[in-house]
Amino acid sequence: MRPLSEDEFATLFKKLSKYIGDNCRYLLERSDKQYCFRYHRDRVYYCSEDLMKKSASIGRKNIVSLGVCFGKFTKTGKFRLHVTALDYLAQYARYKLWVKPSAELSFLYGNNVLKAGLGRITENTPQYQGVVIFSMADTPLGFGVMARSTAECRNLGPEEIVCFHQADLGEYLREEDTIV
Amino acid sequence: MESHDESSSHEGPEETNQKRDLFSDDSGEEAETALELKSRQRQEQQELEEKEAMEELQMRDSYRFIPPTMEELEAEREMGVELPMMHERIQEVVRVLSDFKHLRFEGYNRNDYLKVLKSDLVYYFGYLPYLIEKFLQMFSPAEVVELLEANEVKRPVTIRVNTLKSRRDDVAKKLIERGVNLDPIDWSPVGLMVYDSTIPIGATPEYLAGHYMIQSASSWTPVMALAPEVGETVLDMAAAPGGKTSYIAALMKNTGQLFANDVSKSRLNALTANIHRLGVRNCTVINFDGRAIPKHFSSFDRVLLDAPCTGLGIVSKDPSVKVKRDRQDIDVLAYTQKQLLLAAIDAVNANSKTGGVIVYSTCSVTVEENEWVVNYALEKRCVKLVDTGLPFGKEGFTRMRQFRFHPSLKLTRRFYPHTYNMDGFYVAKFVKYDNRLPEEVAESEKAAEAKSKSDSEEAATTNGDNTNETKKPRKKRKRRKNRNKTGNHKRRKVE
Numbered sequence: 001m002r003p004l005s006e007d008e009f010a011t012l013f014k015k016l017s018k019y020i021g022d023n024c025r026y027l028l029e030r031s032d033k034q035y036c037f038r039y040h041r042d043r044v045y046y047c048s049e050d051l052m053k054k055s056a057s058i059g060r061k062n063i064v065s066l067g068v069c070f071g072k073f074t075k076t077g078k079f080r081l082h083v084t085a086l087d088y089l090a091q092y093a094r095y096k097l098w099v100k101p102s103a104e105l106s107f108l109y110g111n112n113v114l115k116a117g118l119g120r121i122t123e124n125t126p127q128y129q130g131v132v133i134f135s136m137a138d139t140p141l142g143f144g145v146m147a148r149s150t151a152e153c154r155n156l157g158p159e160e161i162v163c164f165h166q167a168d169l170g171e172y173l174r175e176e177d178t179i180v
Numbered sequence: 181m182e183s184h185d186e187s188s189s190h191e192g193p194e195e196t197n198q199k200r201d202l203f204s205d206d207s208g209e210e211a212e213t214a215l216e217l218k219s220r221q222r223q224e225q226q227e228l229e230e231k232e233a234m235e236e237l238q239m240r241d242s243y244r245f246i247p248p249t250m251e252e253l254e255a256e257r258e259m260g261v262e263l264p265m266m267h268e269r270i271q272e273v274v275r276v277l278s279d280f281k282h283l284r285f286e287g288y289n290r291n292d293y294l295k296v297l298k299s300d301l302v303y304y305f306g307y308l309p310y311l312i313e314k315f316l317q318m319f320s321p322a323e324v325v326e327l328l329e330a331n332e333v334k335r336p337v338t339i340r341v342n343t344l345k346s347r348r349d350d351v352a353k354k355l356i357e358r359g360v361n362l363d364p365i366d367w368s369p370v371g372l373m374v375y376d377s378t379i380p381i382g383a384t385p386e387y388l389a390g391h392y393m394i395q396s397a398s399s400w401t402p403v404m405a406l407a408p409e410v411g412e413t414v415l416d417m418a419a420a421p422g423g424k425t426s427y428i429a430a431l432m433k434n435t436g437q438l439f440a441n442d443v444s445k446s447r448l449n450a451l452t453a454n455i456h457r458l459g460v461r462n463c464t465v466i467n468f469d470g471r472a473i474p475k476h477f478s479s480f481d482r483v484l485l486d487a488p489c490t491g492l493g494i495v496s497k498d499p500s501v502k503v504k505r506d507r508q509d510i511d512v513l514a515y516t517q518k519q520l521l522l523a524a525i526d527a528v529n530a531n532s533k534t535g536g537v538i539v540y541s542t543c544s545v546t547v548e549e550n551e552w553v554v555n556y557a558l559e560k561r562c563v564k565l566v567d568t569g570l571p572f573g574k575e576g577f578t579r580m581r582q583f584r585f586h587p588s589l590k591l592t593r594r595f596y597p598h599t600y601n602m603d604g605f606y607v608a609k610f611v612k613y614d615n616r617l618p619e620e621v622a623e624s625e626k627a628a629e630a631k632s633k634s635d636s637e638e639a640a641t642t643n644g645d646n647t648n649e650t651k652k653p654r655k656k657r658k659r660r661k662n663r664n665k666t667g668n669h670k671r672r673k674v675e
Contacts (some may be wrong), residue, residue, distance in 0.1 A: 001664055013209050047461070047462075048461075048462070050437060051462060051463075053436045054413065054439075054441075054464075055464040056438050056465075057476065058464070058466055058476065060423055061467075062466050062467050062468055063465075063466055063467075064448050064452060064465040064466060064467050065452045065455070065456075065464065065465040066464050066465075067461055067462070067463070068456065068461055069452075069456065084456040087263075087459055087608055102491075105384055105385070106386060108388060135385065137354075139385065139386075140389070141385070143193060155535070157434075161606065169385070169388035169389055169457075170388060172453055172456075172457045173382075173388070175385065176449060176450065176453045177449050180449065180452040180456060180458070
């Protein structure tokens with residue numbers, strides 16, 4: 001377990017800001033406790049300082065997970081965000097998308113969001129913007145990338161893709177082995 | 181007229197009698213006789229029925245069941261035995277054994293009946309003979325049959341609501357809307373019992389969002405006994421797949437530090453996934469052999485050890501336990517459990533401001549894995565047992581066959597499938613009162629006492645007390661506080 005290097009921090013925040021924009025800094029500037037990011041075996045973990053201090057002495061072979069895993073660095077150095085970070089993304093999300101109950105399950109199976117399933121969407125969402133997807137009951141379901149901007153979405157047919165799927169809660173069942 | 185006494189409930193005959201008197205005078209006598217005859221017949225019929233019932237009862241009481249011999253049983257097996265008949269025979273033998281003095285057949289002793297019962301239970305329920313013997317040692321024959329029959333049926337599905345993300349009412353409402361038939365559990369503030377459901381419980385969006393976890397009700401008891409508080413440092417020594425760990429985190433409200441350890445790497449995936457799904461943020465997942473933990477950590481406030489066990493309490497979940505577990509398994513596991521429990525105790529800081537608590541639990545019903553391990557810990561470390569705080573449960577054994585345990589074992593709790601409709605479980609709650617070993621404590625006490633005696637002697641002599649000078653120096657007696665000559669805990673009379 002080690003702190004992230006400058007480059008790694010940059011890559012991480014670049015990815016995060018796609019979904020939560022400037023609110024990234026709130027992850028590190030918290031009023032209640034000091035939190036930090038740590039790197040272990042290609043994965044990035046987010047936890048409070050006191051937990052990190054107590055876990056610092058544990059050897060590399062013995063530590064498995066620390067706080068919340070945000071995602072992992074791929075072999076080519078890009079950062080891939082996992083659904084395990086959803087709670088924090090949902091908290092600080094700037095652009096949100098609400099999905100109708102009929103399309104909830106389809107999204108949880110890993111499909112993209114179609115126009116027929118679109119319930120509500122934040123105004124002025126640009127194309128290819130990272131969004132967090134909620135159910136109508138305001139439960140975060142996952143996140144994705146907009147295929148069209150909000151204005152264009154209004155003119156789409158029911159079978160056209162509105163939002164590309166990036167991660168959803170169903171991965172906890174489908175990809176239990178690889179998620180952490 | 182006697183008929184009136186018998187048929188006092190209805191006044192028909194009386195009225196009709198009078199009517200007949202009114203209408204016909206000469207056939208009055210005959211009518212009365214006919215009616216009298218009828219009521220007498222009815223009375224006789226009643227008496228006969230009562231007599232027959234009494235006879236049947238007496239016949240049943242006096243029916244003495246003759247136990248078949250071993251050869252007869254073997255012959256039966258070869259020919260092919262009918263299960264209903266065997267079931268009836270089991271019931272018969274249990275009935276005889278329940279009141280052996282009156283119901284035994286002359287010439288047969290208790291062992292003959294027991295042999296038949298054991299052989300039948302082994303065949304009917306499919307257990308190893310060793311396990312049937314173990315159950316018969318712990319329970320009466322009637323209770324053993326109840327236990328074995330309860331093990332054939334699955335326990336009801338229960339859900340624990342994750343208070344980090346939701347509330348019981350909200351989850352219940354959402355699930356009922358989706359078509360699940362459930363009820364809140366009264367003894368737990370987060371429990372729901374599922375009777376039936378049209379949809380898979382483990383795949384609802386609420387499950388995936390981490391609002392609840394499918395967990396057997398008996399698994400909540402050790403965490404309720406542990407009662408972790410906000411801001412503490414807690415360890416779960418055998419945490420996979422993470423049901424108890426997430427409950428601990430929920431009780432701690434995501435504060436403090438929680439360490440979830442498991443020795444098997446393959447199960448750590450499920451543990452980590454569950455932790456993330458349920459929104460636990462204060463947890464570090466580690467991979468150590470539990471026995472090595474005190475070398476790395478030594479200052480936890482609370483430790484939960486849900487020890488690996490034979491699983492003889494959860495036969496309904498995993499029937500292969502019936503034939504997998506034998507004498508060696510219990511012995512080896514008991515040894516590992518003792519080591520793990522000592523390690524758990526060593527990892528706790530007795531001087532912790534809020535805790536110093538260790539909870540030991542297993543999902544087994546055998547004494548070797550439960551009370552024996554707990555008693556061993558009482559002797560080897562400075563711990564004492566306290567009340568688990570659970571609202572129900574049978575008291576642990578203080579004596580069983582050749583075992584004699586400390587009387588405080590009564591504070592531990594046992595759960596059985598046939599009494600509480602929960603998986604078989606055992607929970608013991610310790611409080612550590614000193615970080616040193618018992619021998620060190622005894623020595624330091626001795627030293628302190630000797631010092632205080634010499635101090636008081638000095639003080640007395642400096643006072644110029646004459647009586648002290650003439651006194652012989654007092655012999656230093658070894659003070660045995662609670663221990664008898666062999667060093668074991670003295671058996672105190674429990675009121």
